[in-house]
Amino acid sequence: MVAISDYVGIKSAWCPGCGNFGILKALNKALVELELEPHQILLVSGIGQAGKLPHYTRGNIFNSLHGRPVPPAIGAKIANPELAVIAISGDGDAYGEGGNHFLHAMRRNHHITYLVHDNQVYALTKGQASPTSDSGYVTKTTPYGAAMPINPIALAIVSGASFVARGFAGDTGHLAGLIKMGINHKGFALIDILQPCVTFNHQNTYRWYQERVYKLEENGYHADDKMAALEKAQEWGEKIPIGVIYQTKLPTYEEQLPALSKGALVYQKIEPGRAESLLAEFL
Amino acid sequence: MSIDFNFMVGGEAGQGVQSVGFLLAKVFSRGGYNVFADQDYESRIRGGHNFFRVRVKNGRVSAIAEPVNILIALNRESIDLHRAELADKGVIIFDGEQVKDVPADGHLFSVPLEKLAQEHAGSKLMANTVALGAAVGLVDYDADSISGILNEHFGTGDVGDKNVRAARAGYEYARAEFKGEFAITIKPASNIKRILLTGNDAIGLAAIAAGCKFMAAYPMTPATSIMEYMAAKSTEFDLVMVHAEDEISAVNMAIGAAYAGVRAMTATSGSGFCLMVEGLGLAGITETPIVLVDGQRPGPAVGLPTRVEQGDLQFVLHAHHGDFPRAVLAPADVEDAFWTTVKAFNIADKYQLPVIILTDHHLATSYATVDPFDISRVTIDRGLLYSPQETPPSEYKRHKITKSGISPRAFPGQSEALVVTDCDEHDEDGHMTEDGHVRTAQVQKRLRKLFGLKHELATPLLYGPKRAETTLVGWGSTYGALCEVVDILHRKGGSVNLLHLNELWPFNAEAVTDALGRASNTYVIEGNATAQLASLIRAETGKEVSGKILRYDGRPFTPAYIIQEMRKEGCELGCHI
Numbered sequence: 001m002v003a004i005s006d007y008v009g010i011k012s013a014w015c016p017g018c019g020n021f022g023i024l025k026a027l028n029k030a031l032v033e034l035e036l037e038p039h040q041i042l043l044v045s046g047i048g049q050a051g052k053l054p055h056y057t058r059g060n061i062f063n064s065l066h067g068r069p070v071p072p073a074i075g076a077k078i079a080n081p082e083l084a085v086i087a088i089s090g091d092g093d094a095y096g097e098g099g100n101h102f103l104h105a106m107r108r109n110h111h112i113t114y115l116v117h118d119n120q121v122y123a124l125t126k127g128q129a130s131p132t133s134d135s136g137y138v139t140k141t142t143p144y145g146a147a148m149p150i151n152p153i154a155l156a157i158v159s160g161a162s163f164v165a166r167g168f169a170g171d172t173g174h175l176a177g178l179i180k181m182g183i184n185h186k187g188f189a190l191i192d193i194l195q196p197c198v199t200f201n202h203q204n205t206y207r208w209y210q211e212r213v214y215k216l217e218e219n220g221y222h223a224d225d226k227m228a229a230l231e232k233a234q235e236w237g238e239k240i241p242i243g244v245i246y247q248t249k250l251p252t253y254e255e256q257l258p259a260l261s262k263g264a265l266v267y268q269k270i271e272p273g274r275a276e277s278l279l280a281e282f283l
Numbered sequence: 284m285s286i287d288f289n290f291m292v293g294g295e296a297g298q299g300v301q302s303v304g305f306l307l308a309k310v311f312s313r314g315g316y317n318v319f320a321d322q323d324y325e326s327r328i329r330g331g332h333n334f335f336r337v338r339v340k341n342g343r344v345s346a347i348a349e350p351v352n353i354l355i356a357l358n359r360e361s362i363d364l365h366r367a368e369l370a371d372k373g374v375i376i377f378d379g380e381q382v383k384d385v386p387a388d389g390h391l392f393s394v395p396l397e398k399l400a401q402e403h404a405g406s407k408l409m410a411n412t413v414a415l416g417a418a419v420g421l422v423d424y425d426a427d428s429i430s431g432i433l434n435e436h437f438g439t440g441d442v443g444d445k446n447v448r449a450a451r452a453g454y455e456y457a458r459a460e461f462k463g464e465f466a467i468t469i470k471p472a473s474n475i476k477r478i479l480l481t482g483n484d485a486i487g488l489a490a491i492a493a494g495c496k497f498m499a500a501y502p503m504t505p506a507t508s509i510m511e512y513m514a515a516k517s518t519e520f521d522l523v524m525v526h527a528e529d530e531i532s533a534v535n536m537a538i539g540a541a542y543a544g545v546r547a548m549t550a551t552s553g554s555g556f557c558l559m560v561e562g563l564g565l566a567g568i569t570e571t572p573i574v575l576v577d578g579q580r581p582g583p584a585v586g587l588p589t590r591v592e593q594g595d596l597q598f599v600l601h602a603h604h605g606d607f608p609r610a611v612l613a614p615a616d617v618e619d620a621f622w623t624t625v626k627a628f629n630i631a632d633k634y635q636l637p638v639i640i641l642t643d644h645h646l647a648t649s650y651a652t653v654d655p656f657d658i659s660r661v662t663i664d665r666g667l668l669y670s671p672q673e674t675p676p677s678e679y680k681r682h683k684i685t686k687s688g689i690s691p692r693a694f695p696g697q698s699e700a701l702v703v704t705d706c707d708e709h710d711e712d713g714h715m716t717e718d719g720h721v722r723t724a725q726v727q728k729r730l731r732k733l734f735g736l737k738h739e740l741a742t743p744l745l746y747g748p749k750r751a752e753t754t755l756v757g758w759g760s761t762y763g764a765l766c767e768v769v770d771i772l773h774r775k776g777g778s779v780n781l782l783h784l785n786e787l788w789p790f791n792a793e794a795v796t797d798a799l800g801r802a803s804n805t806y807v808i809e810g811n812a813t814a815q816l817a818s819l820i821r822a823e824t825g826k827e828v829s830g831k832i833l834r835y836d837g838r839p840f841t842p843a844y845i846i847q848e849m850r851k852e853g854c855e856l857g858c859h860i
């Protein structure tokens with residue numbers, strides 16, 4: 001039996017009250033409820049306050065470079081599809097430095113779950129604007145206000161992601177449900193998580209989000225219509241939808257690889273002698 | 284009779300220069316000859332000027348040589364550009380009905396290529412195959428040998444048959460109509476079976492033999508054919524080749540796959556390697572074994588995309604910030620490319636670090652005949668692996684401090700041991716840390732791996748007499764040309780040998796110091812503008828070479844070019860030449 005006590009990592013270096021605690025709690029809850037043991041999961045994170053998360057729980061951990069959790073997560077998933085692979089980023093990590101990987105991972109529909117702690121700010125580097133900061137958001141690097149934010153939900157839908165959801169760090173029960181669905185989803189699952197940053201973002205606070213978020217599933221919303229999802233993705237400001245915004249069934253990159261039909265690459269024996277047959281082509 | 288014969292095929296991109304050149308190489312390789320063939324082409328799909336040189340010899344050959352005995356000129360430009368490279372009795376095969384007003388000289392032999400192609404194969408497009416037949420006919424080689432090869436290449440269907448007829452027409456035309464002085468005949472030499480392949484082919488083949496299960500890459504000349512080869516074999520050999528969105532992703536995917544437990548690689552050229560530099564350090568600090576191929580071409584930036592240079596040596600030695608161990612192997616020729624690749628995977632696993640295979644456009648794309656690789660000699664060493672019987676999973680530490688610097692590897696999901704690693708400095712458990720002592724210990728642990736690794740590498744190659752007045756010093760793909768220079772000078776009475784560095788890093792300072800100390804004159808010959816090997820030698824041994832022959836016009840070294848430049852520089856050759 002897996003218990004929450006299996007998921008206690010090293011002491012955290014996050015600020016007291018950080019939204020990341022809610023995400024950590026939700027992730028642990030989801031893993032326990034899915035009865036996944038720490039050695040069955042692989043957490044691949046980038047750099048930022050969000051990227052530290054794996055150390056604060058347990059599992060196989062590959063804490064990668066800034067902006068680069070997705071490519072090694074893909075490599076590991078292809079090498080061993082038996083692992084439940086969860087990539088973890090901040091908004092800067094995912095949508096800024098890692099933007100190109102983000103786009104193409106969705107297009108190829110790799111079977112990984114991607115948690116993006118979206119605090120609309122660069123926290124670890126002390127408060128600069130991020131790709132999702134609200135337009136006009138003033139920081140030391142954007143003295144005249146940040147440019148228009150990207151819309152990760154809409155971007156994911158048009159880029160071919162097969163599972164697109166938004167969660168809120170202030171509602172761990174709901175978020176744990178989304179993470180479970182994301183892990184169970186066969187294909188690329190993006191969960192963009194509204195994450196209050198108590199130290200640097202005094203605009204998008206717990207209260208700010210709490211006043212705006214509402215749950216899609218309580219409003220008769222169906223996540224299977226791409227155009228409706230795209231429209232829903234535009235909603236931001238007065239009301240912010242959370243829940244599954246879009247989900248569809250598409251073949252995953254991994255299941256289309258003939259090499260994987262015989263089992264995980266990591267378990268395939270190395271037999272140099274088989275290469276003998278290749279010599280004939282060059283005779 | 285001793286044969287050392289050079290064909291050249293010239294034309295514009297799209298005229299089939301490559302295919303005629305390759306087929307010529309194949310014909311003579313099948314006939315028991317040694318063949319070396321290189322390709323000179325522009326970064327374009329149509330037009331421009333391309334040529335393909337094929338050297339046929341009955342002794343060992345691993346370089347291009349001058350002069351040209353038969354030039355197949357598929358257009359006018361090829362005649363104008365290469366006429367001066369012809370041997371005394373060399374012949375230019377061209378289509379006099381298409382290419383008019385060529386100043387007459389005794390070398391020209393007009394073959395109505397297009398007309399014969401139309402008549403015998405129903406398409407002018409097969410003019411190049413007619414020319415192939417004519418060239419083989421001129422040397423009076425076995426006509427049937429071409430047919431078999433054409434059928435293999437183009438199939439036994441209509442296209443194959445048409446090519447066979449076109450070649451036959453060219454062959455017969457040359458036999459009947461050539462009235463010039465040219466009198467070299469080549470007859471099939473032996474039944475020795477050799478394989479004909481490029482450096483990139485050898486790397487792909489070796490990667491598969493070595494059990495590489497994952498490759499991710501992004502197309503870039505001259506590395507693309509490795510990814511294409513691996514992709515083509517992926518179903519049969521249960522491997523995965525991902526065409527990534529960019530080189531940053533490619534190297535990081537390979538690292539992720541290697542971390543998960545498979546042998547993984549990537550391949551690129553200089554500009555792509557620039558993008559991989561960040562990943563190189565990630566492999567370094569997380570101690571993840573990966574093999575990276577850098578097929579050099581002239582830089583900086585896009586440089587000359589389809590040409591050769593050895594300009595990345597200092598770059599790959601130093602790429603990334605901070606200190607961490609790596610290995611750099613620069614194969615000397617096609618045969619070496621195969622064994623180097625096998626070794627690269629073994630030392631990557633054994634020492635848990637990135638291994639760079641440094642090739643270049645010349646080695647990557649030139650064809651050479653070699654004896655079929657003895658696959659039974661391929662050994663697999665996956666290094667120190669974690670065993671749950673010896674250490675309980677709860678006590679497993681991915682970055683455990685050890686005397687050798689090597690910590691047993693566990694793979695995620697294969698036992699209950701958790702495999703934790705981080706690109707931040709980490710403790711033995713793999714968790715991030717800021718502790719100064721832990722940091723120092725981890726840096727030292729990683730660097731300690733270099734001691735073991737150093738003993739793993741072969742001493743530099745020595746060609747020619749053990750002791751000589753003059754020692755030439757080279758590295759990488761220039762080996763064949765330099766060996767030939769030694770042979771030529773030796774025949775003329777010179778006292779010359781060659782010290783060639785292929786397993787470059789960690790550097791074997793003792794062996795190099797010793798070898799250089801035996802000679803009065805030492806000349807570095809390398810394909811870059813700043814003598815990067817000479818700097819490395821100075822840095823590692825304190826020794827200054829007596830002279831440098833550098834080439835950076837994007838063209839490969841040939842023996843004649845090297846000798847000519849050495850004379851110009853007043854190098855001590857110990858003989859008159």
Ligand SMILES: Cc1ncc(C[n+]2csc(CCOP(=O)(O)OP(=O)(O)O)c2C)c(N)n1
Binds near residue numbers: 049117119125130
């Ligand atoms: C290549 C590179 N560039 C810049 C940095 C510095 N850096 C570290 S984290 C970060 C941004 C963090 O923002 P985000 O990804 O949103 O994570 P958060 O800290 O907000 O959780 C930056 C710019 C780095 N580590 N590497």
Ligand SMILES: [Mg+2]
Binds near residue numbers: 048091117118119123
């Ligand atoms: Mg952030």
